[in-house]
Structures are given as structure tokens and as C-alpha cells.
Amino acid sequence: MPKSMGAVKQAIPAEIGGETDAVMGSSGAAAEAVAGRKILPIVEGVVLVAALLAPLVLQDYLTVFATRVIILALFALSFDLVWGYAGIMSFGQALFFGSAGYGVALLARDLDITNIFLVLPAGTIIGLTFALLLGGFLLLGRHPSSVIFVSLGTLTGSYAADRLARGWYYLGGQNGIPSIAPMTLGGYEFSEGPPFYYLVLGILVVVYLLCRFLVRSQFGLALAGLRENEQRIAFFGYKVQHLKAIIFAIGGAVAGLAGSLYAFHEGFVWPNMVGVVVSTQVVLYVLFGGSGTLIGAVIGAVIVEGVSFWLSDNYRDIWPIILGLLLLLVILFRPLGLISFVLGERERVGSFGAKIKEKRDAAP
Amino acid sequence: MPLLEAAGVSKIFGKLTALDGAALTVGENEFHGLIGPNGSGKSTLMKCIAGAEVPTQGKVSFINTDITAFTPTERARAGMSLKFQITSVLPSLTLYDNILLALQAQSSLLDLVFSRTRGLLHDQVMTMLTQFRLADRAFDPAAALSHGQQQWLEIAMALAGKPKLLLLDEPTGGMSLEERRVTGELLQPIKKHCSLVIVEHDLDFIRDICDRLTVLDQGKVLASGTVSEIQANKAVQEIYLRRA
Numbered sequence: 001m002p003k004s005m006g007a008v009k010q011a012i013p014a015e016i017g018g019e020t021d022a023v024m025g026s027s028g029a030a031a032e033a034v035a036g037r038k039i040l041p042i043v044e045g046v047v048l049v050a051a052l053l054a055p056l057v058l059q060d061y062l063t064v065f066a067t068r069v070i071i072l073a074l075f076a077l078s079f080d081l082v083w084g085y086a087g088i089m090s091f092g093q094a095l096f097f098g099s100a101g102y103g104v105a106l107l108a109r110d111l112d113i114t115n116i117f118l119v120l121p122a123g124t125i126i127g128l129t130f131a132l133l134l135g136g137f138l139l140l141g142r143h144p145s146s147v148i149f150v151s152l153g154t155l156t157g158s159y160a161a162d163r164l165a166r167g168w169y170y171l172g173g174q175n176g177i178p179s180i181a182p183m184t185l186g187g188y189e190f191s192e193g194p195p196f197y198y199l200v201l202g203i204l205v206v207v208y209l210l211c212r213f214l215v216r217s218q219f220g221l222a223l224a225g226l227r228e229n230e231q232r233i234a235f236f237g238y239k240v241q242h243l244k245a246i247i248f249a250i251g252g253a254v255a256g257l258a259g260s261l262y263a264f265h266e267g268f269v270w271p272n273m274v275g276v277v278v279s280t281q282v283v284l285y286v287l288f289g290g291s292g293t294l295i296g297a298v299i300g301a302v303i304v305e306g307v308s309f310w311l312s313d314n315y316r317d318i319w320p321i322i323l324g325l326l327l328l329l330v331i332l333f334r335p336l337g338l339i340s341f342v343l344g345e346r347e348r349v350g351s352f353g354a355k356i357k358e359k360r361d362a363a364p
Numbered sequence: 365m366p367l368l369e370a371a372g373v374s375k376i377f378g379k380l381t382a383l384d385g386a387a388l389t390v391g392e393n394e395f396h397g398l399i400g401p402n403g404s405g406k407s408t409l410m411k412c413i414a415g416a417e418v419p420t421q422g423k424v425s426f427i428n429t430d431i432t433a434f435t436p437t438e439r440a441r442a443g444m445s446l447k448f449q450i451t452s453v454l455p456s457l458t459l460y461d462n463i464l465l466a467l468q469a470q471s472s473l474l475d476l477v478f479s480r481t482r483g484l485l486h487d488q489v490m491t492m493l494t495q496f497r498l499a500d501r502a503f504d505p506a507a508a509l510s511h512g513q514q515q516w517l518e519i520a521m522a523l524a525g526k527p528k529l530l531l532l533d534e535p536t537g538g539m540s541l542e543e544r545r546v547t548g549e550l551l552q553p554i555k556k557h558c559s560l561v562i563v564e565h566d567l568d569f570i571r572d573i574c575d576r577l578t579v580l581d582q583g584k585v586l587a588s589g590t591v592s593e594i595q596a597n598k599a600v601q602e603i604y605l606r607r608a
Contacts, residue, residue, distance in 0.1 A: 142435060143435065214477065217476060217477055217478065217479045218464070218468050218471065218475070218476040218477075218479045218480075218481065218482055219473070219476040219477045219479075221457075221461055221464060221465055221468070221476075222465065222468070222476055224454070224457060224461070224465075225454055225457075225465045228454040228455070228456065228457065229452055229454055231436075231452075232448070232452045232454065233465065233469070234435070234436045234437045234440075235414070235436045235437075235440055235445070235446050236440055236465070236466050236469040236521075236524075236525060237437055237440035237441045237469040237470065237525060238437065238469050239437055240437065242473075246473070345456065346505065349456045349457065349505075351458050351460070351461060351503060352457075352458075352460075352461045352464060352482075353458065353460035353461055353464055353482075353486070353489065353502070353503070354458075354460075354503060355482075356482050356483055356486050357460070357486070357502075357503070359483075360486060
């Protein structure tokens, strides 16, 4: 992962002079870190308010589109946990997303189970289980596995699942499983529209807060160590492989939750949903928005999907090329994603000790 | 019974024999210097002890346990700690977080997830930072430190887990004279609870802080003994003169 210190220099006013500033331009950053996070909560708040208001101003068909985008943003969170925080390159995140989608589609088709309190946990558990199996195989060895091994392994897993789904009659082959019954709560059916939108938004907010809690905990500090220098923290006595498998499994669970929502929202599942295309898409959301911030993943999903939607309407034939160029531009010139326009490197990494320090200083 | 005992350690990389039956014995609370000309196998021996390399032959015991096949994580949990030759502090994290990361390595997973040891470890973090004269920079990113300060931070991190044995590979590399002197001062107090194996080019520094020395030459032990014994050793004088 590129670590641009240049971004730090730009973002930080030279509050404190002296030689250290001349070296790294970082004393200002330290002051910022001690004072706590500033920009991030603002960005999060703005995104939340915009999301809450969206259905009030959008036409119905756009609310349906926005619901899909929120589900994909939830999916993007799962990849940000795995890559942005733990540095595990998962090119197969759709495997967990799609298998959960297929799982809940089968529950609905074959067992008539559509109760929200059954299908969403089921999807989450399917994602978790697949991630544990694949993660156990790829990540748990006596010695840590290489990035290439893990990325190719997850890519292969996703590709194999896609082929399997296409060829398996029970799963509907190429066509997937159409006309999934709507998700229910008692007698109420969740069909497309504002209620489904707010349901999905509520779930996103809860999952987001849980992820936020996790990545800012001491466990999050261990993840930061993992991402920065895996070998170093193994020498401290961290069980690096376990840490990776745990976060990978959590990522799988979140992807599974997103996948089951997606299946019920779209009303059908098809092989692409477990395949390489969707796996790559989620990587792009996170790189585009900015990895390792959570909110960057959400913004990335919204912008990539929004721009594709708009482009496909207005430039019917060449829109994928325009989108591709846009993505390339961002990745080339803003390796830390769009969020880096407003967010400095120091705040992105955060300070795990600052909070406790403030508390101590405040106490008499 | 010695704390650390490496016997008959050989390491062969392809056609290169880096170590050829080297041995090293370190007692409790002993500062042991590992010296020798470039390419004599000091760093390789260090890596075999730390678990960064697996010896082709030979055995490494630590507190009466054969740890030859232990992974670095297992060694760390047994009470061994390593400072790398190349500083590997985590540059984008603050000094505070670097130390906390090292200290909390022993915490359970649930403690980490619910941040239950963050408060408990706060004083220890600040004590370590104060001891290594870095407290006023606690919330700067480690990347902002001078090279010498990064080395100190790394020594502090290596000591955070209260190891029984600390392995230091060239701690004063690239330091100014003043920084070297301070490093020596910083290391003295740990003798009460920790042994040290130190690889170092600066012989004055080694002589000042070490109790015993082992001299390697071409992967073999040329001599081992107290500092004065080694200084009087003819063979040792010769290899240093030969290369000088």
C-alpha cells in the first residue's frame, strides 16, 4: 500500500516551528492527533445526513438505485476491513457476498424462509463460514503467507465459485435463481422503495459503528501493526496468522450480510455475484474512495456506482472506458483515494493512545 | 545453567557457508558482545537465535528448552526479543502507539477488542518513553524521529515485553558519538532483569558495556571470554590487524 508522506505535508499547517518541522513537517500532525480526529466525524456526519435525506428528494426509481448502492457500500466496508486495515489483499470478496446471496435465495425458494430475522443472520453466517474456510486455508500456516499467495488464492476461489454456479443445475446455472420472494417481517413484505432503503441504511449504520469501534480499539492497533510490518509484530509475540484469519472472517460475515440483502433487493441472484467482476468492483470502490477510513469505502461505492449510472445513461457506448480512465486517474494521482483531498495521513492512521492521554490529563 | 546456549550452529546459503559450527553461551543478566570482521557470520548467528533464519545444523536452547524450530512468535512468547539491524519502527504510528503495540502483544484477544488494557498500560508506555528520553515526542509519528531516536524507540519496543534476553543487531549503526554514549547509558539499567546479545562494529562501545565477548571469523568461533581475555588474545588481535 502506498504510504504518501507528501499528503501529510500538504494537509498540515506549520503550527510549530523548529527543526522537526523541517524534517518531516509533522509536529503539526502530532498536535492534530493529540487533539483527536477532526475531519473524519464531519465527513461521516455529512454522508449520514445526505443518506437520510436522499429518498425525500430522489424519484422512486432512484431510491431503488440508491438502496442498491447502500448495500454495495456495506459490501465495500468488508473489503476495507480486510485490505484497508489488515493489509490482506482479498481479490475474492464476492465469494462471500455471492454465496450468501445464493444461500438466502435457496432458503426462500426451497424452504420458504424469508423472515428477516432468519435470512440475514443466515447470510451473515454463510459469509463467515466461507471466509473461515478459505481464510483458514490461505492464511493459517505455521509461517505467514505472502500477499501474492493470498490475492491469487482468493481470486481463484471467486473464479471457481463463479464456474461452479454456472455449471450447477440446482443453482440455476447461467441464469441463477430468479424471482426470489420478498424478505418478510411478520406479515410485512419488504419490497423496493423507501422502507427497504431505510432498513438497509440502518443496517449500514450499525455495521459501520461496529467496524469503527473495532478498528479504533487496541485490536485496531494490532491491525495497524499487521498492515505496516507484519514480520515486526510477529517478533513481539503477536499471532499474526490468527489476527489475519479473524479479520478476514469478520470481513466475510459483513460481505455475507450485504450479499443476502442484495439478493432480496434485486429479487434474483446470478453467477456474476460470486465472480471476479464483483470481486474487482469492490476493490475499486475502496481504492477510489480511500482505504483504511471506512467512510472512504462508503463514498467510493456511492461515487463509482453513481458515476457509472449517470455515464451509462448519457454515454451509452463508451461509459466503461470513461469510468476506467477516471479510476486510473484517481489511483495514479490520489493513491490514498478521494478522501485524501480532505483527510490528512495522520488523521487517517489515527492515534490509539491519544484518547487515554486526554482522559488522564483531564483527571485532577 | 546458561540462559541461552547455541551449539554447533551452521547455516549454508547455497554455496556460501555463513556459519560453520558456531557456538554461543549467555548467562543470566550478562551482556555479551558478538564481534568479528564483516562477513564473519555475526548477523546470521543472531538471526538463527532470533528465529529469522533456521540453522542448517545445530541446536539453540533458551531457558532449558530447545527452541531451534520455534517461530519468532513462539520465541517472543518464551521471553526473547530482537531489535533488527535495519530500524523497523512502524513509521506512520505515533511513538506512543509503537510502544503500546509492543506492550499489548501479551493481551488476550478480547482485551484487545474491548481495549481493556489500554488504561492499564498507559503508565508503562509513558515510563518506557521517559526512560528512553522520548516522552516529549510521544504523539509524533515515528517517522519524524532522527535515526538515533528511532533506534532508541526500537530498543524500547524490544524491551516492552519484559524479555529475559534482548538481541541487538548493531544498535549504534549510524549514530553520532553523543548518541552512542547515551545508548550505552540507556542500556545499563536493563542489566538487572535482562541479558543482552549485541552485535556491534564499534569496539569501544562493546568494551564499555559488555561482560563477555565472542569473536567470530569465517563462521567459526575464534575466541570467547571476558573482555580483558579477548583483548589479550593474539589470534583476535591478528584478524583485526589483518583487516585494518
